[in-house]
Amino acid sequence: LGRNVAVSGASKGIGLGVARLLITHGAHVIGGARDVSGLEVPGAEFLTLDVTDEASVERFAARCVGAGVDALVNNAGVGVFKPVEAITPEDYRRVMDTNVLGTLLLTRALLPHFQARHAAGQSSAVVNITSDVSARTFAGGALYTASKYAQRAITQALAYEGHAYGLRVTEIRPGMVDTFFADSQPGEAHKAAWLKPEDVAGAVLYALSAPAHVRVDEVLLHPVVQDVAF
Numbered sequence: 001l002g003r004n005v006a007v008s009g010a011s012k013g014i015g016l017g018v019a020r021l022l023i024t025h026g027a028h029v030i031g032g033a034r035d036v037s038g039l040e041v042p043g044a045e046f047l048t049l050d051v052t053d054e055a056s057v058e059r060f061a062a063r064c065v066g067a068g069v070d071a072l073v074n075n076a077g078v079g080v081f082k083p084v085e086a087i088t089p090e091d092y093r094r095v096m097d098t099n100v101l102g103t104l105l106l107t108r109a110l111l112p113h114f115q116a117r118h119a120a121g122q123s124s125a126v127v128n129i130t131s132d133v134s135a136r137t138f139a140g141g142a143l144y145t146a147s148k149y150a151q152r153a154i155t156q157a158l159a160y161e162g163h164a165y166g167l168r169v170t171e172i173r174p175g176m177v178d179t180f181f182a183d184s185q186p187g188e189a190h191k192a193a194w195l196k197p198e199d200v201a202g203a204v205l206y207a208l209s210a211p212a213h214v215r216v217d218e219v220l221l222h223p224v225v226q227d228v229a230f
């Protein structure tokens, strides 16, 4: 398991669940989100981070490098669900900038550090929280799934590239999770049987705590109530 782990979108939902679970397994978490006010989790430090803003990412990454992070969890993400004819350039920029550009910027900012760790004989990991819909789509899902297909492509290309410096790259693909996602609230009645943030966190823990010679390429998980659709 990574001893110092950077988590984007750590203020709530899956990211907070990941932070909490990793802490109980001995990690120190550096969590980022645009609004981190009022967050108090022993074992975690929360910093302001907007993954769409290069300067914000660089500030966050500098602290991560200072703390010697050995793993990055790209979790920050947003969802907009509309039919193709209703998608605006603003929707496009919001979803793609957060999910795709954000993943690229934060990963890029930490790769020189991970490469330096490899040169010093230490391994590092990147875990990307994409989606079960990173390889299939549905009506109303064009923009969101385009962003998740793109994240999947980035994840897989990084796995090839990172091979040269021992980077372990994992894609976590959850189905429906009970969070604040897409302007919803946790605990809504129709979400009672959905995955919980801690279920997804368990997959992250599995990837990060695998023996050093093991790369967990991909984890796909769903709540049992969700239709089977691979």
Ligand code: NJP
Pocket (backbone or CB within 6 Å): 008, 009, 010, 011, 012, 013, 014, 015, 032, 033, 034, 035, 036, 049, 050, 051, 052, 075, 076, 077, 078, 079, 098, 102, 129, 130, 131, 132, 133, 173, 174, 175, 176, 177, 178, 179, 180, 181, 182
């Ligand atoms: O969403 P939510 P989830 N810069 O809304 C942060 C994927 N996923 O936990 O910035 C930095 O509860 C935001 O904080 P704030 C999904 O695509 C989900 O469900 O203050 N951080 C908060 O901490 C996403 O990639 C489901 O607004 C930014 C967090 O992100 C990941 O899971 C299914 C940010 C969002 O918490 C986490 O989503 C699936 C920015 N620019 C995949 N913008 C699902 N829930 O059903 C947002 O397949 N954040």
